[in-house]
Amino acid sequence: MKIAKPLGLTGQVPATLDNRGADAIAAPLVAEAQPAKRVATVVFVGDDFAMGPLAPNFRDAFLQGLRDLGWVEGTNFRLEQRSAKTRELRPATAAEIVKLNPDVIVAAGPAAFAYGPVAPEAALRTQFWSPIRGIPIVFAGVSDPVAAGMVQSLARPGGTMTGISYLGVELNPKRLQLLKEALPELTRVGSWCRPTINCVSAWSARSKGLPFRSV
Numbered sequence: 001m002k003i004a005k006p007l008g009l010t011g012q013v014p015a016t017l018d019n020r021g022a023d024a025i026a027a028p029l030v031a032e033a034q035p036a037k038r039v040a041t042v043v044f045v046g047d048d049f050a051m052g053p054l055a056p057n058f059r060d061a062f063l064q065g066l067r068d069l070g071w072v073e074g075t076n077f078r079l080e081q082r083s084a085k086t087r088e089l090r091p092a093t094a095a096e097i098v099k100l101n102p103d104v105i106v107a108a109g110p111a112a113f114a115y116g117p118v119a120p121e122a123a124l125r126t127q128f129w130s131p132i133r134g135i136p137i138v139f140a141g142v143s144d145p146v147a148a149g150m151v152q153s154l155a156r157p158g159g160t161m162t163g164i165s166y167l168g169v170e171l172n173p174k175r176l177q178l179l180k181e182a183l184p185e186l187t188r189v190g191s192w193c194r195p196t197i198n199c200v201s202a203w204s205a206r207s208k209g210l211p212f213r214s215v
Helices: 021-033 056-068 087-099 110-115 120-124 168-182 200-207
Strands: 002-004 040-047 077-084 104-108 137-142 161-165 189-191 212-214
Touching: 040 087, 040 110, 056 077, 077 087, 087 110, 104 110, 110 137
Parallel strands: 040 077, 040 104, 104 137, 137 161, 189 212
Antiparallel strands: 002 161
16 A cells, blocks of 8 residues: 655645555645644545545544544644535535635545546546646545546655555456456456446456456
8 A cells, every 4th residue: 555645735745655645645634733733634545435424433443543543533723524416416515615715625436536636538438527626635444546637646646635545456366366366267256236326347357358247
């Protein structure tokens, strides 16, 4: 798991990688720790249409990671949570987030595509794309942030986005290769995928010459 870590609140994301997700999330708040008076604002963004409601343990783990770094909700930052119930509500949700004037946005999975300044190709695949510009966005659970135009590279993300990639594009073909080696007689592969999310396993299987069916 590779994480590009941002610093500051200027929308610039430096060229570093780290292995701690909480670091990547907390780093944009470091500038707020200097005055020690102002309470920073973090907006936790999901997307009910694409992934359903955020699991409580996701939020709990996020808050625990920040506590480990000295950031306590209600003490030195406040947490707002937003998620569009339908795809048509994405523009209104984006406007609401901007109105909160957050110091950093944390976007889970598909929300990064819905609200991030992504590449035109990725934007065309996202219904009611509503990009939020000028505010640092930390994403979690994105397969290929470089191809999506979220970052320039894993080593030097640039722009206003950074976060955690699970490297699905690189790892899924390898997983299928290992499966094929373990089961040489394998002729068909199935995978569970949400219908609103492009399933990386599909082209991975086809690249190995295996019929693929997503469920």
